[in-house]
Amino acid sequence: MTERHNWQEFFDAHAPIYEENVFTKNTLAEVDFLLEELSLPTGGSVLDVGCGTGRHAVELARRGYAVTGLDLSAQMLCQAARAAQSAGARVEWVHADATRFSLPDRYDAAVCLCEGACGLLGLADDSLQQPLAILGNISRSLKPEAGVVMTVLNAAAMIRRYSDADVASGRFDPLTLVESYDYPPREGRPPVRVRERAFVGTELVLLCRLAGLTVLHLWGGTAGNWGRRPLALDEMEIMVVARKTSEPLAADSA
Numbered sequence: 001m002t003e004r005h006n007w008q009e010f011f012d013a014h015a016p017i018y019e020e021n022v023f024t025k026n027t028l029a030e031v032d033f034l035l036e037e038l039s040l041p042t043g044g045s046v047l048d049v050g051c052g053t054g055r056h057a058v059e060l061a062r063r064g065y066a067v068t069g070l071d072l073s074a075q076m077l078c079q080a081a082r083a084a085q086s087a088g089a090r091v092e093w094v095h096a097d098a099t100r101f102s103l104p105d106r107y108d109a110a111v112c113l114c115e116g117a118c119g120l121l122g123l124a125d126d127s128l129q130q131p132l133a134i135l136g137n138i139s140r141s142l143k144p145e146a147g148v149v150m151t152v153l154n155a156a157a158m159i160r161r162y163s164d165a166d167v168a169s170g171r172f173d174p175l176t177l178v179e180s181y182d183y184p185p186r187e188g189r190p191p192v193r194v195r196e197r198a199f200v201g202t203e204l205v206l207l208c209r210l211a212g213l214t215v216l217h218l219w220g221g222t223a224g225n226w227g228r229r230p231l232a233l234d235e236m237e238i239m240v241v242a243r244k245t246s247e248p249l250a251a252d253s254a
């Protein structure tokens with residue numbers, strides 16, 4: 001990877017304390033949930049996009065699956081590799097940008113959890129092209145009929161948090177559903193400019209369709225509180241459960 005991505009900068013600094021976040025504390029139950037939804041063959045292959053510190057990837061590998069964990073942040077991957085070593089789990093780690101990475105027809109399933117890449121925009125990223133490129137690359141990497149579970153930010157909650165003053169100041173764009181702000185200094189580092197976008201259900205269905213994925217369910221999927229339940233307006237994340245039903249339609253790779 002050449003130029004440094006703002007989210008890489010953010011997560012490199014955040015990596016040592018990422019797992020102190022309360023939303024990371026439900027990993028075992030989340031992996032149970034994923035396995036129920038993904039119908040994987042024994043020992044099947046799973047791509048974890050934006051795997052972070054590898055909490056799902058390592059647990060899936062521990063349960064006998066062949067896992068690839070992909071992430072933009074070298075420091076998140078370092079933590080992940082350490083966790084795999086302590087768990088005695090074998091995971092293939094890939095340091096790459098999910099908008100530019102695919103391994104065609106290789107995986108029985110993919111996960112992209114807790115905004116693992118999808119909607120975490122680089123400063124120059126187009127708000128439609130970025131998720132479309134990621135979904136296209138996920139789809140390309142999957143075998144036919146393979147399952148996908150992803151969680152992304154819920155636009156309803158984001159819209160309800162902001163005011164017209166936030167729109168006027170450029171903090172929130174209601175047309176692209178992108179919020180932009182300087183993440184306050186921490187871990188001794190300067191502030192990091194970040195842009196992240198939220199999604200509505202109909203757009204997720206359409207983006208998935210362009211990527212060759214058919215959406216089976218849209219549920220409330222806030223990290224630490226997954227469930228097969230309707231999305232509440234103020235919950236932070238939407239869960240998408242989908243299946244690969246065709247090849248990506250759009251020329252979407254960045």
Ligand SMILES: C[S@@+](CC[C@H](N)C(=O)[O-])C[C@H]1O[C@@H](n2cnc3c(N)ncnc32)[C@H](O)[C@@H]1O
Nearest residue numbers: 011050051052071072073097098113114116117
């Ligand atoms: C909030 S963390 C989620 C980590 C993990 N999936 C989890 O559930 O805890 C988001 C992760 O996505 C990674 N990420 C952000 N943009 C990415 C991109 N374009 N390609 C690959 N990884 C990306 C970040 O480095 C970070 O590790």
